Amino acid sequence: MQHEEGMSIVVVGASGDLARKKIFPALFSLYCQGCLPERFQIFGFARSRFDHAEFRQRIMEHLTCRYAPGESCAARMEEFLARCFYMAGGYDSTDALLDLFVLMREQEGGGRADRFYYLAIPPSIFLDVARSIGNAGLVSCGVERPWSRVVLEKPFGHDRASSDMLAEAMADVFVEPQTYRIDHYLGKEVIQNLMVLRFANLVFEPVWNRRYIRNVKILWKENLSTEGRGGYFDQYGIIRDVCQNHLLQILSLVAMEPPGRFNAASIALEKVNVLRGVPPLTLDDVVLGQYVAGEHAGRRWAAYTDDPTVPDDSRTPTYAAARLAIDNDRWRGVPILIEAGKGLDARMTEIRVQFRDVPQDLFPDANGSPAANELVIRVQPDESIQLSIVNKVPGMGMKMANRNLDLRYKAAFSEQIPDAYESLLLDVMRGDRSLFIHREELQAAWDIFTPLLHEIDARRVVPQSYPFGASRPTAAEKLVP
Numbered sequence: 371m372q373h374e375e376g377m378s379i380v381v382v383g384a385s386g387d388l389a390r391k392k393i394f395p396a397l398f399s400l401y402c403q404g405c406l407p408e409r410f411q412i413f414g415f416a417r418s419r420f421d422h423a424e425f426r427q428r429i430m431e432h433l434t435c436r437y438a439p440g441e442s443c444a445a446r447m448e449e450f451l452a453r454c455f456y457m458a459g460g461y462d463s464t465d466a467l468l469d470l471f472v473l474m475r476e477q478e479g480g481g482r483a484d485r486f487y488y489l490a491i492p493p494s495i496f497l498d499v500a501r502s503i504g505n506a507g508l509v510s511c512g513v514e515r516p517w518s519r520v521v522l523e524k525p526f527g528h529d530r531a532s533s534d535m536l537a538e539a540m541a542d543v544f545v546e547p548q549t550y551r552i553d554h555y556l557g558k559e560v561i562q563n564l565m566v567l568r569f570a571n572l573v574f575e576p577v578w579n580r581r582y583i584r585n586v587k588i589l590w591k592e593n594l595s596t597e598g599r600g601g602y603f604d605q606y607g608i609i610r611d612v613c614q615n616h617l618l619q620i621l622s623l624v625a626m627e628p629p630g631r632f633n634a635a636s637i638a639l640e641k642v643n644v645l646r647g648v649p650p651l652t653l654d655d656v657v658l659g660q661y662v663a664g665e666h667a668g669r670r671w672a673a674y675t676d677d678p679t680v681p682d683d684s685r686t687p688t689y690a691a692a693r694l695a696i697d698n699d700r701w702r703g704v705p706i707l708i709e710a711g712k713g714l715d716a717r718m719t720e721i722r723v724q725f726r727d728v729p730q731d732l733f734p735d736a737n738g739s740p741a742a743n744e745l746v747i748r749v750q751p752d753e754s755i756q757l758s759i760v761n762k763v764p765g766m767g768m769k770m771a772n773r774n775l776d777l778r779y780k781a782a783f784s785e786q787i788p789d790a791y792e793s794l795l796l797d798v799m800r801g802d803r804s805l806f807i808h809r810e811e812l813q814a815a816w817d818i819f820t821p822l823l824h825e826i827d828a829r830r831v832v833p834q835s836y837p838f839g840a841s842r843p844t845a846a847e848k849l850v851p
């Protein structure tokens with residue numbers, strides 16, 4: 371990567387899980403691939419007390435040798451870790467940030483350096499941190515070099531009003547073009563492929579509309595419990611944790627019009643148009659669930675409310691399914707199901723586009739009962755794209771059956787599939803906001819869910835119980851198109 375400036379990366383909340391398990395390993399992968407500038411340094415910041423050596427030891431445990439195989443890996447790690455530093459301090463302490471500034475200047479060697487701040491902390495302290503960074507004079511104005519950028523982790527607020535308040539207050543320190551709201555699903559390879567699949571192939575776009583598509587489903591399942599993160603999860607629930615961000619982001623890419631250009635502004639514009647076309651949801655459009663104890667994969671799983679960090683009387687949904695509509699010419703009348711749940715029977719994220727039946731049944735006497743075409747895009751695990759098509763079964767007579775055109779990433783591509791955080795961090799360095807959530811998208815996404823979330827709270831809605839390991843709560847079957 372060509373870079374005349376140095377670069378300082380500050381990971382705030384560096385003692386946390388996300389920093390250790392995702393951000394530092396992604397930065398190491400970028401380093402091994404030669405994607406970091408010549409002069410870079412990384413600073414961890416959090417309240418926990420470590421010296422540089424202890425901090426390096428903590429992050430080393432999660433670095434992998436994917437891009438530096440063999441004996442060179444240890445040497446690469448050593449080089450990388452020598453550029454990592456740690457400073458302990460309070461998030462609302464300008465003095466602590468001033469101390470960090472001194473350390474940064476020391477390590478930057480007096481040269482100019484771009485700076486990016488990754489806020490890997492709970493959103494409740496975003497503002498304290500941003501203000502301290504701003505007060506310490508660590509943010510350069512505008513987007514010119516050397517630049518300052520901030521990366522924010524979701525959730526961005528808990529409804530439209532709180533999200534707006536946070537965005538406005540953050541904008542006092544970092545203006546919108548400096549702000550990178552991360553939704554790591556957008557960094558996933560299959561999600562990045564959605565626009566290519568739709569707009570670089572002739573075969574999909576002509577049939578990608580209400581005339582040919584019967585329904586669209588976007589499914590997110592986990593066969594895990596909240597596993598020690600129940601305290602965090604219980605404040606948000608599955609709608610805020612998964613549906614409002616990951617699933618609506620996927621939907622906007624599935625349903626958008628072709629952008630005028632392949633750049634961040636044009637893409638964001640089309641994504642916003644999709645989201646603005648979705649009428650706000652009401653309780654009639656959704657089914658909420660919460661898992662209770664059940665058997666799955668040969669073991670007994672406790673109920674959500676048995677998690678010691680979750681209140682016994684929690685009404686927080688661990689499952690939500692919603693039937694949405696998009697009120698525009700392309701999608702009017704096409705039911706769209708989004709579904710997300712923890713404690714289900716599988717771990718997977720999938721987009722299913724089901725086509726309509728052919729208008730004419732040319733084979734009324736054929737055996738078999740073939741189904742309409744379906745395109746299944748598997749985001750994780752085992753990335754794949756499958757198109758179910760109807761075929762004549764080999765043999766005498768006319769028997770028909772569905773079989774898949776089957777593109778499995780592992781077999782089709784010899785290249786490594788980068789972790790989503792690798793792609794996204796590189797985009798931040800390059801100043802490409804295409805895969806980040808712009809403010810208007812965030813507002814439009816909250817507008818879909820905010821009235822529903824308020825209604826759920828006001829009516830104290832009790833989610834339907836489902837046993838851990840179920841495919842979905844039974845009440846949700848009525849929503850499946």
Ligand SMILES: NC(=O)c1ccc[n+]([C@@H]2O[C@H](COP(=O)([O-])OP(=O)(O)OC[C@H]3O[C@@H](n4cnc5c(N)ncnc54)[C@H](OP(=O)(O)O)[C@@H]3O)[C@@H](O)[C@H]2O)c1
Nearest residue numbers: 383385386387388389416417418490491492493523524525
């Ligand atoms: N983990 C993931 O895979 C993941 C995925 C998507 C989004 N996120 C989001 O990314 C952020 C960071 O995730 P994480 O898993 O690393 O979180 P975390 O471990 O709970 O928090 C990160 C660090 O923030 C500090 N912290 C935690 N709670 C705090 C509080 N109430 N007040 C002040 N400081 C606090 C702690 O550092 P000190 O005590 O040392 O200061 C902690 O090590 C969260 O907002 C989460 O929503 C995480």
